[in-house]
Amino acid sequence: MIDTLLPPALILLAGAALIGPVRGIMRDAVLLLAPVLTLWAIWQIPDGVVTTTQFLGYQIEPVEGGPLRRLFATIFAVMALVGGLFAMRQARWYELAAAHAYAAGAIGVCFAGDLITLFLFWELMAIFSTVVVWCGGTSAARAAGIRYAIMHLLGGVILKVGIEGVIVHTGSVDIQPMLAVNFDTWMILIGILINTAAPPVSAWLADAYPASSPTGSVFLSAFTTKSAVLALILLFPGEGVLIWVGLYMVFYGIIYALLENDARRILAYSVINQVGFMVCAIGIGTEMALNGAAAHAFAHIIYKALLFMSAGVVIYRTGMTRCSDLGGLFRTMPLTTICGIIGALAISSFPLTSGYTTKTLISVAAEQQGLAIVYFLLAAASAGVFLHAGIKFPWFVFFQKDSGMRPKDAPWNMALAMIIFAAACILIGVWPEPLWALLPYEVAYEPYTAGKVLFYLQLLLFSGLAFFLLLPWMRRTLTISLDTDWFWRVLAKRLVALLSRAGTLIGKRVGQPMQERARRGQLWLGQQLGSSGTLGRTWQIGTTALWISVLLSLYVLLYYL
Amino acid sequence: MRESQDDHWLTRPVTIRRLWIGFALVLGALVLAGLQIKVKGYFGIDDLFGFAAWFGFGSCVLMVLVAKALGALLKRSESYYQEEATGASTESAATSTDSGET
Numbered sequence: 160m161i162d163t164l165l166p167p168a169l170i171l172l173a174g175a176a177l178i179g180p181v182r183g184i185m186r187d188a189v190l191l192l193a194p195v196l197t198l199w200a201i202w203q204i205p206d207g208v209v210t211t212t213q214f215l216g217y218q219i220e221p222v223e224g225g226p227l228r229r230l231f232a233t234i235f236a237v238m239a240l241v242g243g244l245f246a247m248r249q250a251r252w253y254e255l256a257a258a259h260a261y262a263a264g265a266i267g268v269c270f271a272g273d274l275i276t277l278f279l280f281w282e283l284m285a286i287f288s289t290v291v292v293w294c295g296g297t298s299a300a301r302a303a304g305i306r307y308a309i310m311h312l313l314g315g316v317i318l319k320v321g322i323e324g325v326i327v328h329t330g331s332v333d334i335q336p337m338l339a340v341n342f343d344t345w346m347i348l349i350g351i352l353i354n355t356a357a358p359p360v361s362a363w364l365a366d367a368y369p370a371s372s373p374t375g376s377v378f379l380s381a382f383t384t385k386s387a388v389l390a391l392i393l394l395f396p397g398e399g400v401l402i403w404v405g406l407y408m409v410f411y412g413i414i415y416a417l418l419e420n421d422a423r424r425i426l427a428y429s430v431i432n433q434v435g436f437m438v439c440a441i442g443i444g445t446e447m448a449l450n451g452a453a454a455h456a457f458a459h460i461i462y463k464a465l466l467f468m469s470a471g472v473v474i475y476r477t478g479m480t481r482c483s484d485l486g487g488l489f490r491t492m493p494l495t496t497i498c499g500i501i502g503a504l505a506i507s508s509f510p511l512t513s514g515y516t517t518k519t520l521i522s523v524a525a526e527q528q529g530l531a532i533v534y535f536l537l538a539a540a541s542a543g544v545f546l547h548a549g550i551k552f553p554w555f556v557f558f559q560k561d562s563g564m565r566p567k568d569a570p571w572n573m574a575l576a577m578i579i580f581a582a583a584c585i586l587i588g589v590w591p592e593p594l595w596a597l598l599p600y601e602v603a604y605e606p607y608t609a610g611k612v613l614f615y616l617q618l619l620l621f622s623g624l625a626f627f628l629l630l631p632w633m634r635r636t637l638t639i640s641l642d643t644d645w646f647w648r649v650l651a652k653r654l655v656a657l658l659s660r661a662g663t664l665i666g667k668r669v670g671q672p673m674q675e676r677a678r679r680g681q682l683w684l685g686q687q688l689g690s691s692g693t694l695g696r697t698w699q700i701g702t703t704a705l706w707i708s709v710l711l712s713l714y715v716l717l718y719y720l
Numbered sequence: 721m722r723e724s725q726d727d728h729w730l731t732r733p734v735t736i737r738r739l740w741i742g743f744a745l746v747l748g749a750l751v752l753a754g755l756q757i758k759v760k761g762y763f764g765i766d767d768l769f770g771f772a773a774w775f776g777f778g779s780c781v782l783m784v785l786v787a788k789a790l791g792a793l794l795k796r797s798e799s800y801y802q803e804e805a806t807g808a809s810t811e812s813a814a815t816s817t818d819s820g821e822t
Binding site: 414418531538539542610616618622623626627633641648649 | 728730731743746747750751753754757758759760762763766770771772773774775776777779780781783784786787788790791794795796797798800801804805
């Protein structure tokens, strides 16, 4: 019976393949039913290895169940469903198909029981997420898509090198916890960290996601970084270096988001910030911390998609994406404003929202381990999240000033998708137990004690006070902020130009005389080999015989010597 | 015209003043609530009165200052990368012309 189970990823992949050929209401049906069927299949998979097969001489396990895998696969399928609903009337069919194939890759990663299967689905995600970026349709989207593809293919190669190394040196393709202790494991860790947008290559995320279509960024925000978080939980729980990588990402996201003018780039930086919390938790590595990372990933996919949805509706209705062009939209877009605010409160872990009942698990884990610096930095970062995403995003997009624009609110399908996710943010906030029951370890935590609620209200509302007092310092400017991608987007280009100049100079100084000599040599050879040359002209038979006898005599002589 | 457009009750100065007063009252109440409600500290310093309030405020001010300082160093015009691409191609074209002439 188990062998007849259909891998969930294949169901969604089949759905992706069908979206193009079918039309009208049938397309809508495929778009919405494929994720529902996938969700059903996800919940049929029992714990442990379900299917095994031979691939390139290796015994691989394409489907392995488990609570953690099921949790991530569930939220990926839900994301495909609600994202599909959000995009069904506005996105082109090939963006929808690519988004479903992309989600299928992420779900495939969830159930991969071995490194080879993980790698194959990893690359599937890279390919189709690139297509989603390209669906932005502008020249900027095409260029950003190419940079995105290069980064992810490079990450894939590094991951593959690590996987090959592990297979060669241990003989095992199994996915099992490891630490970064040798070249192979470091390569795997780096390959995965590239997908989490860890330093020094964090820039790919804020470069690519905002270049996609208003609907594409909703899908992009969910799968790549969170499947990498799952891979880290499965492969590197308790790897100490991740604590500091995660903390770097947390503050990198805040600082860059504070400097940013583009609404979707603010959200993109806050993805890195939030994934930083998860990476840090995986580094702490206790049961509480891993629960925190998993629960936070689940909640984050929902509120981050909600934030990208509200930004997507604004862009869809106004065509504007810069904070300096936006403002005052709450007048005619009340639903989008309220949903955006709920998403912003959830990302800030405001009490009664999903962020509060999930992200705080990570702080508790740091406290339980006695990691004082980590605990205080996470608390400061929580305040910073409210600053850069919790207030800044809704304030500049929906309030701030009157931009004069009076756009309509969201179309019905976009509105419904936002309402579903906004409701989920509040539901997980007020009733977290059903989500906690899905976590890999038992949760022994009481989030709503008076002391904890007061702590977070003080932290967040005084962060809000800092925002409004420092508002004159945060006036939006028509600027971007340089990042490490400057090294390969500008410096590398300048070096190539420099080398090209050097090449031209060398060509002139050395190449030209060489060319003259070569030309003379060619002329001389032509004279010798031409029809009138020494070696080319017709010789008499007697002369030929004479030369042959001379050569043979020389050969015999040399042989006896 | 601007006034006729911008007449939403939420944007009126009197509303904004009331919002500020309300916000200040809430902040004050939150700090004073610490007298009644014990916020458990784990590492000593977080046992101080109103810790989360001043820590949250202080760390946000610090982050904004760091962002301002880094912004002075890292901010470029929105068309920076396009200009770089155009500039580089112009430069290389100029280089090849120069080398051709000499």
